[in-house]
Amino acid sequence: MPSNLIQSMQPQTRTFELVNLSANDYKSGVRPVWCPGCGDYGVLASFSKALADLRIPPEQIVIVSGIGCSSRFPIFVNSYGLHGTHGRALPLATGVKMAQPELVVVAVGGDGDAFSIGMGHFPHIARRNPDITYLVMDNEIYGLTKGQPSPTSPVGMEKKASPYGTLETPLDPILLALASNASFVARGFSSKPKELTELIKAAMQHKGFSFVQIISPCVSFNDMTQEFKGATLPIPATHDPRDRLAAMKLAEHPGGMYLGIFYQQPRPTYEEKMQSLQDKNARADYDLPEMMSRFMR
Amino acid sequence: MSRSDFTVRVGGDSATGGIITTGEIFARIAAYAGLDVYTTRTIPSEIKGGHVMFQARLASTAVWSQGDDLDMLVAFDQESIDRYFKLIRFGGVLVFNSNDGQPPAVTDGVTTYALPLNEIAKSINFQRGRNLIAIGALVKLFGLPFETATTVIEKQLGRKKELLEQNIGALKTGFDYVEKNITPTAPYSLKPRADAPEHDRLVLNGNQALALGAFAAGCRFFAGYPITPATDIMEFLAGEFPRIGGTLIQAEDEIAALGMAMGASYTGARAMTATSGPGLSLMTELIGHATMSELPVVIVDVQRAGPSTGMPTKVTQGDLRISVFGAHDDAPRIVLAPVSVEDCFYQMINAFNLAEKYQTPVIFLSDQDMSVRVQTIAPFDLTRVQHAPRWLWESNGVNQSYARYAITPSGISPMALPGMKGGQYVAEGLEHLPSGAPDYTPEVHFENMEKRARKIRSAASEADRMRLLERFGDRGAPLVILGWGSTIGPVREAVARAQKEGMKVEVLYTKLIFPLPRDQIAEFIAERKAILVPELNHTGQYARMIQAEFWREVVSLRKFGGIPFTTQEIYDRIKQIYAAKCKPKGRGARALPTRRAKKRIIRKS
Numbered sequence: 032m033p034s035n036l037i038q039s040m041q042p043q044t045r046t047f048e049l050v051n052l053s054a055n056d057y058k059s060g061v062r063p064v065w066c067p068g069c070g071d072y073g074v075l076a077s078f079s080k081a082l083a084d085l086r087i088p089p090e091q092i093v094i095v096s097g098i099g100c101s102s103r104f105p106i107f108v109n110s111y112g113l114h115g116t117h118g119r120a121l122p123l124a125t126g127v128k129m130a131q132p133e134l135v136v137v138a139v140g141g142d143g144d145a146f147s148i149g150m151g152h153f154p155h156i157a158r159r160n161p162d163i164t165y166l167v168m169d170n171e172i173y174g175l176t177k178g179q180p181s182p183t184s185p186v187g188m189e190k191k192a193s194p195y196g197t198l199e200t201p202l203d204p205i206l207l208a209l210a211s212n213a214s215f216v217a218r219g220f221s222s223k224p225k226e227l228t229e230l231i232k233a234a235m236q237h238k239g240f241s242f243v244q245i246i247s248p249c250v251s252f253n254d255m256t257q258e259f260k261g262a263t264l265p266i267p268a269t270h271d272p273r274d275r276l277a278a279m280k281l282a283e284h285p286g287g288m289y290l291g292i293f294y295q296q297p298r299p300t301y302e303e304k305m306q307s308l309q310d311k312n313a314r315a316d317y318d319l320p321e322m323m324s325r326f327m328r
Numbered sequence: 329m330s331r332s333d334f335t336v337r338v339g340g341d342s343a344t345g346g347i348i349t350t351g352e353i354f355a356r357i358a359a360y361a362g363l364d365v366y367t368t369r370t371i372p373s374e375i376k377g378g379h380v381m382f383q384a385r386l387a388s389t390a391v392w393s394q395g396d397d398l399d400m401l402v403a404f405d406q407e408s409i410d411r412y413f414k415l416i417r418f419g420g421v422l423v424f425n426s427n428d429g430q431p432p433a434v435t436d437g438v439t440t441y442a443l444p445l446n447e448i449a450k451s452i453n454f455q456r457g458r459n460l461i462a463i464g465a466l467v468k469l470f471g472l473p474f475e476t477a478t479t480v481i482e483k484q485l486g487r488k489k490e491l492l493e494q495n496i497g498a499l500k501t502g503f504d505y506v507e508k509n510i511t512p513t514a515p516y517s518l519k520p521r522a523d524a525p526e527h528d529r530l531v532l533n534g535n536q537a538l539a540l541g542a543f544a545a546g547c548r549f550f551a552g553y554p555i556t557p558a559t560d561i562m563e564f565l566a567g568e569f570p571r572i573g574g575t576l577i578q579a580e581d582e583i584a585a586l587g588m589a590m591g592a593s594y595t596g597a598r599a600m601t602a603t604s605g606p607g608l609s610l611m612t613e614l615i616g617h618a619t620m621s622e623l624p625v626v627i628v629d630v631q632r633a634g635p636s637t638g639m640p641t642k643v644t645q646g647d648l649r650i651s652v653f654g655a656h657d658d659a660p661r662i663v664l665a666p667v668s669v670e671d672c673f674y675q676m677i678n679a680f681n682l683a684e685k686y687q688t689p690v691i692f693l694s695d696q697d698m699s700v701r702v703q704t705i706a707p708f709d710l711t712r713v714q715h716a717p718r719w720l721w722e723s724n725g726v727n728q729s730y731a732r733y734a735i736t737p738s739g740i741s742p743m744a745l746p747g748m749k750g751g752q753y754v755a756e757g758l759e760h761l762p763s764g765a766p767d768y769t770p771e772v773h774f775e776n777m778e779k780r781a782r783k784i785r786s787a788a789s790e791a792d793r794m795r796l797l798e799r800f801g802d803r804g805a806p807l808v809i810l811g812w813g814s815t816i817g818p819v820r821e822a823v824a825r826a827q828k829e830g831m832k833v834e835v836l837y838t839k840l841i842f843p844l845p846r847d848q849i850a851e852f853i854a855e856r857k858a859i860l861v862p863e864l865n866h867t868g869q870y871a872r873m874i875q876a877e878f879w880r881e882v883v884s885l886r887k888f889g890g891i892p893f894t895t896q897e898i899y900d901r902i903k904q905i906y907a908a909k910c911k912p913k914g915r916g917a918r919a920l921p922t923r924r925a926k927k928r929i930i931r932k933s
Contacts, residue, residue: 059752061765090749095591098757105754106765111746112754113594115587116617122551122584126591126599127746129575130549134595134746155580305575312570319544322568323708326532326540328360 046133049086054079057089059109064100070221070247070256071101071168077219077227078166079108084232092135095124097144100175101168101247104139118149121156121165125301128161132302135235136162142169146182146202156240157211161301164234164241167204168221170249178252190252204244205282205293209275215241216278216294220263221248222256226290233292239300246288259288266291333387334518335395336466339412340404342371342380346459347404351382352702354463356480358386359531359704361472362520366817367702368394368892371641379407384702388519392817394701396894402462404445405429413438423465425458441469441510448505449498457498464502469512474503530705534669534698537705538628539564541676542600544713547626548574549599551588553581553607556640557696558630561602582607586614586627593625594755596718596745598680602628605647606637608691612654615689619659619780621755622733622741624683624690624718626676631695633890642890643697645813646865651691652842652873658777660784662686663842665693667798667816670705672698674712675839678794681716686787687740693841695864697892698814718743723750731762735775739783784843791838791845799852801834802827806857806910807902809835810849810882812870815862815893822898831906841870844877853880858909860885862898 057079065071082092092110096102098117105112115123124138145153145167156163172190173179179192183204187196208216215237219227227245234241246263248256266281266289278293338354340347348369355365369382385395397417403409406429409422416422418437424430427446431438443465445458460481467477478496486492532540539561542550550569552562562578569576575592579585582603589599603611608629618625631647633639651663662682666675672694683690721730721742732753734741741762744751758766759773791797798816801808801823809819816837823833836852838845853859859882861871868884875882885901887893 088749089752090747093594093746103766109752111744111752112764113591113621114754114756114758115590116613116757119583119587119614122579122587123591123594125577125584126549126551126588126593127595128591129577129588130592130597130599131595131746151580152584155584309570309573309575313573314571317571319540319710319713322543323530323540323710326530326536327707328356328529328531328704 047088047091050088051086052083052089054083057082057109059107061106063107064103066249066251068250069100070170070245070249071104073221073224074101074166074168074227074245074247075104075107077221077224078231080224080228081231081235084228085235087135091133092137093124093127095120095127095136095138097140097149098175099141099144099173100249101139101141102144118144118147118152120144121149121152124163124165125156125159125161128163129302129305132162132306136164137235138163138165140167141174141181142167142171142183142204143173143181146204146207150182153207154211157208157213157242159301160214160239160298162238162240164231164237164243166231166234166243166245168245168247169204170247170253171201171255172249172253174249174252184253203282204242206279208242208244209279209282209294212275213242213294214239214296214298215292217242217292218244218246218288218290220246220259220290222260223263223290230291237295238297262287263290265289266293272296332389332519333385333391333395334399335383335385335397336400336402337381337383337398337412337415338402338404338462339379339381339408341407342378344404344458346456347380348382350402350459350462351384353459353480353484354466355384355386355702356484356531357463357467357472357477358384358470358518359529360480361476363388363518364391364529364704365531365702366391366394368697369700370891379411381408381412386518392820393895394892396896402466403429404458404462423462423469441512443505448501452498452501454494454498457494457501460495460498461502461505464499464504465506467499468503468506469510470518474500477503528707530707531702532669532705533700533702534666534672534694535561535630535700536564537669537672538602538666538676538692538694538699539568540708541673542626542680543568543572544673544708544710545598545677545680546715547598547600547680548572549576549589549592549597550574550601551577551579551585551592551599552601553579553585553603555582555604555607557632557699558602558604558607558628561628561630582610583614586611586625589625590614590618590623593623594746596720598624598684600626600628600680602630604630604632604640605634605650608647608650608654612650615661615691616655616657616659617757618689619655619661620757620759622687622743622780623755624687626679626683626690626692628692628694630699631693633696633888639890641696643695643892644865644888644890645693645695645815645863646869646888647693648812648841648865648869648873651693658781660781661688661842662690662784662787662840663693664690664796665813665839665841666698667813667837667839669698669701669703670708671839673708674795677713678796678839681714681794682787682790684718685716685740686783687718687743688784693813695814720745721748721751723748729763732764733760733776733779734762735779738786739779739781788840788843788845791840791848796838796840797845797848798837798839799835802832803834805832805834807831807833807860807906808853808856808858809833809860809862809902810853810874811835811837811862812839812841813863815864818893818895818898819862821895822902825895825899826902826906831902831910833902833906844873846877849874850878853878858883858905860901860905862887862893862901864888864892
């Protein structure tokens with residue numbers, strides 16, 4: 032990973048004490064249901080390592096997910112978890128964060144969950160910019176339902192539900208995140224665990240909504256592991272991650288898939304803005320009788 | 329002529345503006361002058377254009393419905409005269425805009441007063457002031473104090489000083505016009521309530537009462553999406569929450585709104601959303617999740633006529649079935665329905681307490697009529713405000729394993745909140761072991777289905793303690809009315825009228841819709857000759873639920889035009905059933921043929 036990527040990060044203000052645990056201590060003990068060789072194992076390993084490196088107490092972490100193979104993720108992590116309904120990880124996570132801003136909130140899911148059924152929520156969490164990290168494990172396929180094309184599948188993909196090839200153009204999650212003005216946009220790869228760990232750490236240390244598209248191949252229904260290995264390349268060290276247009280150009284790069292941080296530009300978080308709204312309008316003496324008295328004749 | 333009970337209706341085209349404002353402000357002036365008010369209105373769903381109607385019942389005694397016949401019609405245009413003139417009772421009054429309408433040739437016992445509203449407005453160079461001119465005229469006609477009117481207008485419209493002066497000027501112009509030009513042949517005066525000191529009444533609508541109830545219940549997290557007629561709950565709390573450290577989010581859709589509330593609840597916050605039918609339809613999947621993951625959350629549904637987009641500004645009680653049964657597979661939840669504006673406050677507190685105690689979604693069924701109805705009510709009894717806590721898990725310090733979904737006799741299991749060390753678990757939408765880990769074995773599913781159902785069933789035991797039943801009338805009466813929601817108003821008045829005529833009727837309203845307070849209903853309907861179930865929907869949703877539960881024949885009285893029951897409609901049905909089924913044995917005892925008699929009739933023919 033290029034050295035310029037995580038330099039601008041600020042230390043987080045946390046209300047809890049840091050702990051010293053191994054990556055293994057962040058595993059729940061429930062055995063993952065993923066197929067052998069699934070990219071998600073790599074993501075789980077990198078994620079556990081990132082938590083150990085960041086020294087976050089397990090009880091301060093809430094992992095929220097929707098439905099899909101990768102949405103089983105919270106079950107395998109030693110943390111609090113909320114395994115929601117299909118596509119709804121982001122609103123659930125927003126509720127958690129806004130009610131308890133000191134918690135470390137991570138939303139996880141797959142490309143179907145994020146960009147098909149849950150798509151409507153994506154631009155809005157980017158607009159709000161709560162301090163939530165969103166890890167999307169993108170395998171370009173619906174795995175749990177056994178291999179239907181997803182919003183990121185290439186055009187012409189022949190599957191049981193598209194025996195003559197898909198007609199739709201795939202959407203680009205990085206461009207989508209950039210266009211939505213997410214304050215942190217990155218891409219990682221499950222087969223590059225060290226880089227992925229650093230990327231997850233950078234995302235979690237970013238104050239604001241951080242989006243990481245993680246290429247995580249499905250070995251059973253769309254095994255592109257080798258193709259991806261050949262296609263990925265690191266983002267050039269010369270790239271300025273504060274330049275959104277340059278990031279878009281990188282994302283459009285036809286010759287391969289860049290890995291690393293495309294864009295990072297901190298701005299006030301949703302919970303910070305809410306807090307200042309409350310501070311500005313707070314009235315210590317305001318109570319129910321006074322509220323009621325406004326309706327008295 | 330002095331009357332204790334007076335119904336006035338204001339009609340006009342919403343495009344010209346201010347019809348509803350006229351009614352609302354006039355009702356408030358009456359309320360401030362010491363009268364009880366009960367309002368209703370019909371409005372088109374569009375912002376501008378279309379006929380609108382506002383009705384206010386003003387009385388010096390407590391009133392429970394909008395009133396059937398009109399004592400006065402205030403018509404801003406010809407259409408209002410054409411529509412409503414026939415509703416004015418004998419001896420009533422028509423006040424009409426003589427620049428846009430003429431009364432019928434035969435007025436038949438109705439006194440008419442012409443008010444050239446357009447001309448008067450023109451004379452003061454304030455075209456949009458017609459509504460205030462009309463209010464001024466009404467204040468004078470009713471003999472209400474002018475100072476009270478200015479107080480209300482300052483409170484309601486006093487944001488911009490310049491405009492306020494203009495408004496008060498228009499009010500005075502209308503007041504003076506009546507003084508100079510109209511000599512009432514039958515002047516009206518309404519006496520304030522004798523038992524009412526000056527500042528002891530609240531004047532508010534159902535949505536405001538409900539929002540105050542949420543605040544009282546300790547709700548500090550609200551997420552919602554704009555939808556008529558629930559939006560003003562969100563708007564009200566948006567102004568209030570920042571003052572008390574509450575968080576309010578306008579979500580991108582209703583699914584997100586409920587999702588955010590559930591996420592907040594997961595951390596221990598008392599959280600809610602408010603919507604109407606279409607939003608509730610969207611939320612259905614997450615409601616099932618809240619049942620499965622056992623997350624407390626309160627979902628307000630201000631019912632509006634459907635299906636689909638339906639009639640956004642008209643009332644229904646048609647969401648009972650989706651509230652009770654709307655889910656894939658059996659997903660028990662608690663459903664509450666307040667019966668009045670006042671009750672919205674208290675039931676909101678119950679809704680939160682039930683949600684927290686039973687760790688369940690609670691659906692709160694208000695309706696469009698109750699939500700916009702401005703009523704004068706007694707100040708809320710704040711000593712009744714109590715918070716039932718959620719049963720939280722407590723770590724014993726040693727390395728114990730926590731079972732979030734432990735099978736317990738009550739079905740309720742202690743809950744850990746993020747931040748509690750050792751309490752890590754996953755709130756699951758999948759079927760799960762007590763630990764929360766997914767599991768699909770038949771035994772586990774069986775145990776959990778039982779657990780979730782047992783938990784909700786046991787909530788019925790709260791019915792008496794939380795005052796979830798309202799019962800009145802003659803004990804042991806042959807005819808009973810079993811009902812729910814805001815139909816209680818016209819029922820109360822219809823029963824009083826029937827009682828005056830010697831009929832014996834008893835009434836039970838269950839504010840707990842699910843689980844049904846089974847024992848209380850069974851005792852109530854036992855040994856009765858007839859059970860009347862009035863409700864505002866097409867299929868008799870509550871009646872059918874009662875029939876399925878108790879295997880009893882009921883008379884299902886249904887109305888589904890998008891407007892509330894009138895007292896007359898309920899009364900007529902009481903009288904009819906009473907004559908047919910409830911007369912003492914002897915002459916005329918068998919108005920309806922028995923089954924055997926029917927057979928005989930068939931054979932004869």
